[in-house]
Amino acid sequence: MRHDFDSKPLFVERMKLLLGNEFENYIEYVSKPDLKSIRANTLKISAEELKKTLEEKGWNIKQPFKKNPEIMIVDLELLPGELGRSLEHILGYYYVQEIASMLPVIALNPKPGENVLDLCASPGSKTTQIAMMMKNQGLIIANDVKLDRIKILASNLERCGVMNQIITRCDGINLCEKFSRMNISFDKILLDAPCSGEGTIRSTPRTLQSWNINKIYSLSNLQKKLLRSALKILKIGGEIVYSTCTHAPEENEEVIDSVLRELKNVKTEKIVLPVKCNPGLISWKENKYSKELKKSCRIYPHLSNTEGFFIAKLRKMK
Amino acid sequence: MIQQKFTPLNVMNEKEKKELLKKLGEQFGIKEIPGIILSRGKERMFLFSGNISEEKLKKIEKEIVIERAGIYFARIDEHTGKIRLSIEGSQMLKDQIKKNIYEISTKDDFEKWMQGQDLQISTGKREFLIMKYKDNLVGTGKASEQKISNYIPKNRRLKHKQN
Numbered sequence: 149m150r151h152d153f154d155s156k157p158l159f160v161e162r163m164k165l166l167l168g169n170e171f172e173n174y175i176e177y178v179s180k181p182d183l184k185s186i187r188a189n190t191l192k193i194s195a196e197e198l199k200k201t202l203e204e205k206g207w208n209i210k211q212p213f214k215k216n217p218e219i220m221i222v223d224l225e226l227l228p229g230e231l232g233r234s235l236e237h238i239l240g241y242y243y244v245q246e247i248a249s250m251l252p253v254i255a256l257n258p259k260p261g262e263n264v265l266d267l268c269a270s271p272g273s274k275t276t277q278i279a280m281m282m283k284n285q286g287l288i289i290a291n292d293v294k295l296d297r298i299k300i301l302a303s304n305l306e307r308c309g310v311m312n313q314i315i316t317r318c319d320g321i322n323l324c325e326k327f328s329r330m331n332i333s334f335d336k337i338l339l340d341a342p343c344s345g346e347g348t349i350r351s352t353p354r355t356l357q358s359w360n361i362n363k364i365y366s367l368s369n370l371q372k373k374l375l376r377s378a379l380k381i382l383k384i385g386g387e388i389v390y391s392t393c394t395h396a397p398e399e400n401e402e403v404i405d406s407v408l409r410e411l412k413n414v415k416t417e418k419i420v421l422p423v424k425c426n427p428g429l430i431s432w433k434e435n436k437y438s439k440e441l442k443k444s445c446r447i448y449p450h451l452s453n454t455e456g457f458f459i460a461k462l463r464k465m466k
Numbered sequence: 467m468i469q470q471k472f473t474p475l476n477v478m479n480e481k482e483k484k485e486l487l488k489k490l491g492e493q494f495g496i497k498e499i500p501g502i503i504l505s506r507g508k509e510r511m512f513l514f515s516g517n518i519s520e521e522k523l524k525k526i527e528k529e530i531v532i533e534r535a536g537i538y539f540a541r542i543d544e545h546t547g548k549i550r551l552s553i554e555g556s557q558m559l560k561d562q563i564k565k566n567i568y569e570i571s572t573k574d575d576f577e578k579w580m581q582g583q584d585l586q587i588s589t590g591k592r593e594f595l596i597m598k599y600k601d602n603l604v605g606t607g608k609a610s611e612q613k614i615s616n617y618i619p620k621n622r623r624l625k626h627k628q629n
Contacts, residue, residue, distance in 0.1 A: 192557055197601075235580060238622055239553070239602060261517065287516040302534050303621065309554050311501055311515040314526070315534040326529045332522075 151179065151353050159346070159359050165433075166395060170450065177450040182351040184231060186242040187250055187273075188218040190280050191309045193241045195220070201236060212247075213422040218280070219250060240307040245273045246351065247423065248447050248454040252340055252391035253277040255419045255445075255459050260285035262335040265327075267320050267378055270297035272304035274340055279310040288313040289334075291323050324377035333383045341371045343392035343399050347456025350449050368398040372406050379407060379414060382464045387417065391459045395446070397432035400458040404428075404444060405437040407462070416440040417461040423452035428460065474527060475535060477520045478503035478511075486511075489549050490540075494596060495564030504535050513539040513558065543608075548594055553622060556596050556603040568595040568607065568614060580604065580624040585614045 153160050153175075164171045188195040195217040199209045208223040220242075222231065231237060231244045253274050258264050260283045269275045269290035278288055290305065290313050292298050298317050305313055316323060327333070344364050345355045375390055382388050392399050407414055416438075428444030430437050444460035478486065483503055490496035501515035514536030526532065539555030542548070556563065568589060570576045575585060576599040589595065591609045598604070607614040 233624075233626055235577075235624060238580065238624060239604065240557070263517070284515050285517070287518050298533050305534075306537050306554060307622075309537060309558055311513055311536050311558065312517070313535070314514075314516060314518075314523075314532055316526075317531040317533050323530065330525060330529065332526070 151356050156359050173450040174448055178350045184222040185247045186220050187245045188242050189240055189308050190218055198241050216422055240309055243273055243276055246455050248457040249273055251421050252389050252459050255461050256336055256338055256389040258282050258336050262286045264288050265334045265337045266290045267339050270301040272301040276308040276310055284311045291316045293319050320374050321377045324381050327381045333381050335383055335386050337378050337382055337388040339378050340391045341374055343367055343394040344396055345393055346395045347393040350455050364396045364398050371399055371403045375403055375407055384464055384466055386464050388462050393457050395456055397429055401429045401437045401441045404460045408438045413465045415463050416443045417463050418443050419445050419461050473506055476505045493549055494566055496559055496562045509541045510538055511540045512536040550594050550606045553605040556605050560603050563596050566593050566595050567598050570599040582616050582618050582623040584616050588612055
């Protein structure tokens with residue numbers, strides 16, 4: 149067992165409540181080593197060329213999704229950090245990214261020419277994926293609040309050749325207020341919100357050690373404020389993807405439900421993903437959520453051998 | 467209004483861009499720059515393809531800290547006044563680069579180059595050369611009598627021998 153679940157009985161109790169008879173399966177997968185996944189950076193190289201180059205090095209490459217050839221699994225025993233030290237990584241031909249973390253941008257489906265805001269962008273995995281789908285055309289505002297995180301973001305965007313981006317440094321809520329005052333709005337927004345990270349315990353067991361229910365409540369408040377702020381600067385007809393790498397309903401369905409109750413011009417959208425997922429919850433403990441939440445996606449490690457994520461897509465109506 | 471801690475972004479005007487393009491053409495055969503050129507300070511230039519007017523960019527900059535826009539693609543060498551393309555600059559303009567290319571012939575030399583070592587080779591040139599290995603363009607080196615000097619930044623260097 150890679151995790152000390154005994155030290156976090158409340159976490160276990162909550163996951164049992166969330167998963168019911170899937171719980172044992174979840175524990176089995178979360179205790180396995182994570183898959184080594186990468187995403188070809190098609191701004192610099194095609195998926196086919198990258199696959200060929202890596203196979204010539206002796207790496208065994210699998211492409212699990214026909215419609216997303218850029219998503220690859222490196223099926224090989226590698227030393228820790230080896231994926232990030234290869235020549236192809238240094239040259240920006242791929243990004244080391246967990247498959248579940250690629251899904252919010254697939255749900256957002258940014259297109260060349262659109263104006264896109266990535267509100268909490270560091271370290272840049274999703275920003276580089278957005279730029280790739282936009283073929284470096286249109287505009288990406290990639291924001292984060294902390295300078296040290298922005299340095300990593302800038303370095304990753306540069307390595308991947310992202311030319312259509314502006315990196316801003318601002319508190320997310322404040323940034324939205326400022327754009328709103330300047331009458332600047334966006335076709336699409338990604339809000340990959342800061343979260344308690346329950347979905348990442350497979351690759352990062354220390355997340356479990358720092359797990360704390362009060363942190364979940366406090367993050368939930370922040371996430372609601374961020375989502376409300378972001379919706380103000382979304383164009384009419386525009387779409388926002390809200391995602392977290394956690395399973396806690398307070399940080400997921402409760403956040404979406406709060407804006408659906410408050411804003412009558414916001415609707416949920418169906419999401420099509422290349423992996424299996426469970427529908428969002430419509431109740432948690434004593435709380436009842438909008439039935440629209442069924443359209444959101446709960447990604448658990450045992451469903452498609454990934455990490456955990458939550459994704460919801462909203463559209464702003466007139 | 468907030469106080470910027472660094473110098474504002476400078477958008478290269480048409481005249482400056484023409485001069486830059488002339489140099490890029492003379493040095494490497496480049497005929498077109500796919501975006502606008504931004505700079506902050508004297509030497510480093512950023513290539514930006516974002517769909518936003520200069521006016522709107524300036525408006526945002528007055529209110530919000532802009533850390534970066536576009537990618538660092540080239541710099542002007544302070545001694546010679548010539549252009550040095552970065553790794554990304556050479557990769558993003560790959561299809562247009564027609565001259566002053568040095569093809570690294572062995573995997574061993576390529577790895578040395580990517581480790582940040584100079585190549586002890588006499589090319590007969592005293593120019594900035596685009597370094598190429600197979601299909602990979604990896605920035606610029608400076609050829610002198612006996613060697614090609616390396617400009618691979620520390621954070622982009624290979625630290626281990628590859629398979």
